[in-house]
Amino acid sequence: MKCKRCREKAIVQLRSHNTAFCKPCFVFFFQRSVERAIEREHMFEKHERILVAVSGGKDSLALWDALVDLGYDTEGLYLGLGIGAYSRASEAKARAFADRRGLRLTVVPLDETEDGLGIPTVAAATRRPPCSACGTFKRHHFDRAAFEGGFPVLATGHNLDDEAARLMGNVLHWQLPYLAKQRPVLTPTHPKFVRKVRPLFRTSELESATYAFLRGIEYVVEECPNSHGATQLVYKELLNKLEHQMPGSKLAFVTDFLSRGLPLFQSAPDGGLGECERCGMPAAGELCGYCRLVAEVGRRRTQAVAHS
Ligand code: SF4
Ligand SMILES: [Zn+2]
Ligand SMILES: [Zn+2]
Helix, strand or coil, X not given: CECCCCCCECXXXXXXXXXXXXXXXXXXXXXXXXXXXXXXXXXXXXXXXXXXXXXXXXXXXXXXXXXXXXXXXXXXXXXXXCCHHHHHHHHHHHHHHHHHHCCCEEEEECCCCCCCCCHHHHHHHHCCCHHHHHHHHHHHHHHHHHHHCCCCEEECCCCHHHHHHHHHHHHHCCCHHHHHHCCCEECCCCCCCCEEECCCCCCCHHHHHHHHHHCCCCCCCCCCHHHCCCHHHXXXXXXXXXXXXXXXXXXXXXXXXXXXXXXXXXXXXXXXXXXXXXXXXXXXXXXXXXXXXXXHHHHHHHHHHHHC
16 A cells, blocks of 8 residues: 555555555645645634643644644643543643643643532532533633633634534434534634634544554543443444445535535524623623533532531
8 A cells, every 4th residue: 555645655544535645644644634624714823822722632632733833823721620530641641742842731620720620529519411511611611711811712622523423413403503503613702702613623533543643642542431421422433334334424424514504504593692790701691601500519519518
């Protein structure tokens, strides 16, 4: 098997693109794909400061690495979710990555700062699935860090597999408001929100894992313990079976939706946003979703003490 670009011996075969590359050409292909996604979707420009949300996993670290190499002005943000050994290991990987490259990384440990609530505590107190609480917490802290840090853009490492699984879930349940928002660039709907972008939306998990490996990026390999049994994984497995039989299906599913499906969902209602009375971030009611959740934890704890 020969590299499609330079005809040397290929080490990576990408069936979805019907191509194969040697190491330097794959690195070039990966970075060029990221750059094309950024340019075509008008995600950001070279003069803008970009906050990259990193989890310590392969996707977000591969994204950060590619952005730095492509000459973008970046800083990292790591959210310590307080999920035991998994959080400790992923924080160590994110810190080591930034240290080795002399990059600036802000670490926000949820269980030590401000409300002092890690995800397991919130999930246990409110009896919610951890991923639901986690989503609300991540959104709030990402939005706030980007706004307070004066960043015009927040970039996350969601890859093609994530996007395809999310699309499948939204289509299966005809989640019209979510379908209207399923796009690689979310423009702010409030002055305190920043542009949110997903430069890896066309890049598969296999490609980001290969890139991370070839670039010597050390990332946390274990999955979050709460991911087991998550619905997203069921969709990913189904899509992987489809991809195996019909290479390129995931990419076509997502990109055809964006070009032909998304325009049909543009009219989904989007209520006006005010500001949260407690934290000042955008909110649909008196409190934002995050502060409502924090208040619920407080209420449940008071009830538990009263009944003990
Ligand atoms: S699997 Fe769930 S709890 Fe774990 S990091 Fe992802 S969203 Fe958060
Ligand atoms: Zn080559
Ligand atoms: Zn709030």
